[in-house]
Amino acid sequence: MAVAVPSQTVRSTRAAAAGRQASGAQGLRGLALAGVSALALSLSPGLLATPALAQDSVLNALGTQVDPDEPLLLEATELRYDFDRDKISAVGDVQIYYGGNTVEAERVVFDRRQNRLRAEGNVRLTEPNGNVLRAASMELSEDLRDGFASALQLDTPQRTRFIADGARRENGNKTTFDNGIYTVYTKPTNPPGKPPLWRVRAATIIHDETERTIEFQDASLEFFGRSLVYLPYFSMADPTVKRKTGLLSPTLVVGDRVGVGATIPYYFALDPTYDLLLSATPLSKQGLLAQAEWRQRLIDGSYSINVGGLIQAQPGEYSNSSGNRRFRGVIATEGEFDINQRWKWGWDVSYRSDRAFLNDYKFADFGNASDISQIYLTGQSERNRFDLRSYAFRISQEDYSAxxxxxxxxxxxxxxxxxxxxxxxxxxxxxxxxFEDPIAGxxxxxxxxxxxxxxxxxxxxxxxxxxxxxxxxxxxxxxxxxxxxxxxxxxxxxxxxxxxxxxxxxxxxxxxxxxxxxxxxxxxxxxxxxxxxxxxxxxxxxxxxxxxxxxxxxxxxxxxxxxxxxxxxxxxxxxxxxxxxxxxxxxxxxxxxxxxxxxxxxxxxxxxxxxxxxxxxxxxxxxxxxxxxxxxxxxxxxxILDATRSSGLASNQSDYVSSLYFDSRQGFRIGAQARFDHENFAVRRGQVEASGIYGPVTGNLAYAYLSAQPNIGIPTAREEVIGSASLRLQENWRVFGSVRYDLQSNNMVRDSVGFGYDDEGFSVSFAYSEDRSRNNGQTTDRLFFLRFGLRTLGDTQFSTNGNN
Structure with a gap:
């Protein structure tokens, strides 16, 4: 026998119920339970004689205590109670609000006899943490620790998405997706049904909330709906995890002197305030490059230590530079600490075995390692500033011929x-x-x-x-x-x-x-x-x-x-x-x-x-x-240096100086400066720089001229053009490049070109550059760089360093 209660009797019903709040499907079970309890409490005693018993039996299974102050709101077109089968039903545009959770469905049924809860028809659960769960139907077991959902889609605040034919939840913390897909959001402007640019399809996806991991079994990485890479098994951190111990994406390396290799990093999340990154890069020509980076954040600041080195298998590859040695390496450390709101101290120190190490192994990241080391103490207020520093310099440039x-x-x-x-x-x-107060006005x-x-x-x-x-x-x-x-x-x-x-x-x-x-x-x-x-x-x-x-x-x-x-x-x-x-x-x-x-x-x-x-x-x-x-x-x-003779100020009447700037305030700006000889008005120094943005184009162009200065060792004039530009193609594609050209010697000093693609979940960029400005025994340094990234899965890169 079924009893129908008019909709106006239960519309916006409010009742007190309690349940344990948790994330994922566990939160849904607690929410659905509270909703059914509210339905029972909202019926008159003549229709339902034991509402408290129905509520208590379920809450006891959860091991929770009733909070009489927990508010709940239920809205539905119709409430029904089936006496023969002992079922309570909310039918038609069902909406349940409880503890920050929202459940929407066409029908919610609680089977008191079987202690099972079932939501049917366009089920949608919105959790306080931002997760949005959609399913054709959802059913929970009698102890409410296990559940099943069919035709499932789960969207997270991190803009990731799970889609599965079905999902099972076990032990309140582990969800298994059958025939599942993991990807990131696609834009609403994409055609309906169009597959995302990339996705991971797996026979089984297991999300463990306790371990905060996602495991993929019998998986494949798909691009544009087609399988590209088969992955029998791999795991990753939950998208909510910012730091987790595990293997990071490798980086491929190719170089004339180092050979072929790959950087394999392993990250240790030892504590919320410190971590360790170990990297190993086996190289076919030079052996194993080992690296370690330690970072720690303290109450008043932070510091890091970065070390790296190798015993070169073929040091003769660097016979024309200081790199012709067995052991090569670097140690670098930096830190900064607050003394109080106005004072701080810190350091930025590095030491390397030889001057060419950073350039020869520039595919590796050695933290703050550079040519300049310093230790400092600074203080600043509204009207004064104190800056104390010590410096040491270690140059990268090779010695000139004697x-x-x-x-x-x-x-x-x-x-x-x-x-x-x-x-x-x-x-x-x-x-x-x-001084704060005026002195003599x-x-x-x-x-x-x-x-x-x-x-x-x-x-x-x-x-x-x-x-x-x-x-x-x-x-x-x-x-x-x-x-x-x-x-x-x-x-x-x-x-x-x-x-x-x-x-x-x-x-x-x-x-x-x-x-x-x-x-x-x-x-x-x-x-x-x-x-x-x-x-x-x-x-x-x-x-x-x-x-x-x-x-x-x-x-x-x-x-x-x-x-x-x-x-x-x-x-x-x-x-x-x-x-x-x-x-x-x-x-x-x-x-x-x-x-x-x-x-x-x-x-x-x-x-x-x-x-x-x-x-x-x-x-x-x-x-x-x-x-x-x-x-x-x-x-x-x-x-003792005589650097002022060509400054334009050496005569009693100096050279003329001038500047001219134009700013459209709409993205374009051009400026010029020049110094003209005081006798014949010849240009002694000049520069012109223009920058602008027009539609998809962003560019910068600069010209510089400096006349000969024989008294300081510059016997001829110098004249260069430097330019860079970036062009955005359509919505996601861009091309970019830069050039530095010596007009006096007709020589290309540096040049680079590349392209990139960026969207919500995928990015790739490629760049090629040449540098002829270094004094390192080589005519040209060439660098190929490829970066490939999938949001939440990680990114990797490939670089080659060629020298001719």
Missing amino acids: DPKFDAPGYLPVGSRLQDKQPFVHPVLDYNYI GELSLTGNLTSLTRDKTDAIQIGGTKRFRGVEGTFTRTSLRADWRTTVIDPLGQVFTPFAYVKGDLFFLASQDKTVGALTDESVVGRIMPAVGIDYRFPILATFDGGNQIFEPVAQLIVRPNEGRIGELPNEDAQSIVFDSTTLFEYDKFSGFDRSEGGTRANIGLKYSLQFDNNFNISALFGRSFQLAGTNSFKTAD
Whole structure:
């Protein structure tokens, strides 16, 4: 006998029930149980005499306790109770909401006699964790620990999908999919029924929630619906797992000198705060390359240690480089730790057996290994900054051929042991402080620097029979402090006056300097001071027009100071690079570092112009030059390197500098800078760079020109073009490339080309590059690189390194 209850009697029924909440099918069983209990509780006692008994018998099987405060909402078109067969049914657009779970079905039946629950017709379960389960029907066993679903589809928040003819759940944590498919979501725009780009089809898929693994038995990897690779068995971590011990995807390697090999990594997830990655790369020519990487995160920071090495089977493959040795390897470590909110310290240190190791084995990842090692301590607040670092340099470049004409006592020839010429910096300290309160109506700031370094051998070059020195043997220490003051006054006409003053003091400590550098002083302690006063004048003139505005701004700057002292008598480590262009025209001191101090009275004059359109197009330009009005011109007087003679500032009337920029504010920008000779207006330095995005095209193109600088060893002009571009084809495909071309020698310095494909679950990219810029005994370094990735399954790559 069946009893039908009118729908308005049970619509939006709310009752109290309890059940154990869990993920997957276990959560569904608890939810369905609560829904049936609510149905029973919602019926009148005359129709159902023992609702509590029905609820308790099921909950006892689960081993859970009833929570009377747990809310439940049930909606259905009709509720029925079959007295003869002891079944409770919810029929028609059934919706059950319980504990964050949602169940939807056309019919839900609880068989009290058999203690079985069955949901039928477009069953849909949405769990709090985001899983969405769809099935034609679902049935649970009497103890509710086992269940079965037919025509199943399970979508996870990680955008992965399981599809199976049927699925069984056992022991509350293991689900077995029969004749199953594992893949990732396809886009809604794909045609219905179209197979995803890739999927794994298996006779059996087992998902173990306790072990958080997915096992595939008798499987095949399919692309575009066709089987590509047969896999009798393999397993992977559950997509929710971020870190899990196991074998990672291998990487194939092919190289002229290393032969053929494969990198096989194994990952150990030892603890939530630390892990270990071991890798072995057997190479047909060179033997076994072994690597290990340790990472640990602590409460105030993290660090890592990366080691790698091998005993080369055929070191003679590297007969033209420093790699001709049996053992080669590297160790690298980095870390950073917070002392408090403003202070932190860290390191980035690496050491390798020889200078060419990283390049010869660049297919391998050695973490932070590089040519520069450092240890640092930094602190920063709103108004001051402290930065203390020590550096060590280990160069990759091969030694040049020796020049016997330059072999003299006290320094090494150009081609001899470049590594010995590298300094050890111990340390360099930079400090900046801005006073909060005005001083004499203006802003006062302090800049400090301490540099101490040691070099084993003098770094010397010979140019036209004249010796130049980039670094001097011995220990060199300098401490500098500079105080800057400035204020700004604007008159009623809009003229802007900025008076300023600064004073810089230096103290040099020289120990065991190379006495063959004749210009150097014999003193061990040298002091130097440079005071300066000046004024900066600007008068911006605004002119508006229909559609925009323009600003003309003449700028004049006057700096009065004494002559620079001790030029050429002291080492110069940090002021060797002199770039005079529109960006440095109005610098008070145009030297790049503290070892040199610009002296004499100088005026800097220029005109700025900007044009702004209402459609956001913007044009800006600058033109100007610098004048040495009195005193010794620091850029004309040579120091031990004489790097300033071709700077454009060596004459009392400098070269002209200019810049011009255009920005569309819609993805395209082009800018140019140039320096013109003060006598004949010939171009001495110039560069043009353009970048833009137009539809599917993204590109960058740059041109650079530098005239000959024979006084620093550049006898001919240099002229290069550098460009890169990327083109997106349709939705997922892209092609890209780059080039660096030497126009003076008609030589391709570097070039690369490649393509890539990326979608929701699959990516592949291929790149080929050539490099002719290295001094490693080889004409060309060639690299082929192929990367292949399947989301959630992992990715692998293949690379070849060819040298000719």
